[in-house]
Amino acid sequence: MTVTASTDLRACVGIDRPGIRAEGVTKRYGRTVVVDDVHLDLPLGGVTALIGPNGAGKSTLLSIVGRLLAADGGRVTVAGLDVATSRSDELAKAMAVLRQENHLDIRLTVRELVTFGRYPHSKGRPTGDDLVHVEKALEYLDLTGLADRFLDQLSGGQRQRAFVAMVLCQDTDVVLLDEPLNNLDLRHAVAMMGRLRDAARELGRTIVVVVHDINVASCYADTIVAMRDGRVAACGSPAQIMQPDLLEDIYGLPVRVHEIDDQLIATYYG
Structure with a gap:
């Protein structure tokens, strides 16, 4: 696929005041590379959604940013703090993290x-x-x-x-949520995303969520980061990412995008 303007990764690299910056982040398990030399700047404020197929590296990248996993290469800073070297109590006042599984x-x-x-x-x-x-x-x-x-x-x-x-309740500027819609029915999923969007806009939070539903990302996120095979395949606004050819390339199946009540909605089929 020819890379179009909507996959120009400069949209998420080189931001003047990034809330989160990843520089050459890599994670391996044995010979398998699950996050592959990721460079990414996420802006202060707003909701950023990480999307992509299973195994794309979304949750692994979020776990590295949240210091739940150590990177094998590269550097991450959150609100100017180096995730790998900052004191835990200092980092906990800047960033809150919700794991995918909580026991x-x-x-x-x-x-x-x-x-x-x-x-x-x-x-x-x-x-x-x-x-x-x-x-x-x-x-x-x-x-x-x-x-x-x-x-x-x-x-x-x-x-x-x-x-x-x-x-x-941790009241941090940066909030990382790995699949926060797990186990939620449709009503509560919609309410959850609405509250997260409100928290970002009204309270000035920088919220990063891993979601599987690309339509949730389209309707509620300000920035979408699409991952594939451990790399950032595209990054931009919902209008830039919700493109049929781009989504087909990321997910490997035909996708149509429709505008419904001013929202871009994808339908897909095998």
């Missing part, structure tokens, strides 16, 4: 879990200000009525919202 060995209520998000600030001794943040996060994710329920009494979608509330 706890202790029994907690929703409120107790969300309060953990304040630990970088409270060191386990929450103040009145910390508790105000907790209540706001519970309300923001529509969890006030479930605040005193134990996590093992909730549905998978309710637990997912509780973990997202914990991350937002």
Whole structure:
């Protein structure tokens, strides 16, 4: 495929004030390269969606940015902090991360879990200000009525919202979310993305999400990064990325793009 203007990676490299910068980031497992020399600048503010087929390297890249995985090469900075060398407590005040899988060995209520998000600030001794943040996060994710329920009494979608509330309660400028729509039904998925978009626009957060649904990315993201085979295949606005030839090249199947109520929606078929 001939690279068109919409796959010009300069759209996401060389930004004057990037919130997140990846320089030559590489990750290998044995001889298999899963993230391959990625250079990427993500802007301050707004929602960035990482999309691509399974095995494209989306979650691995996000885990490296969030210091959940160590890179085998390259450098990542978040809000000017070197992810590999910055102190954990300093980094935790700048960046919050939600893993794809979350398991706890202790029994907690929703409120107790969300309060953990304040630990970088409270060191386990929450103040009145910390508790105000907790209540706001519970309300923001529509969890006030479930605040005193134990996590093992909730549905998978309710637990997912509780973990997202914990991350937002950390009150960081940068928020990384790996598949935050897992286990959410359509109504709650739409509500979740709407709240994340509002948090980015109204609270000035820089939010990066890994999503599988390209239409979610199109409708809610300000910037889309499309990955394939461990590399960034395209980066730009939804209008730049939601192009049939580009999406067909990334996903390997025919794609049509339609404009519906001012939104670009892809349909695909085998």
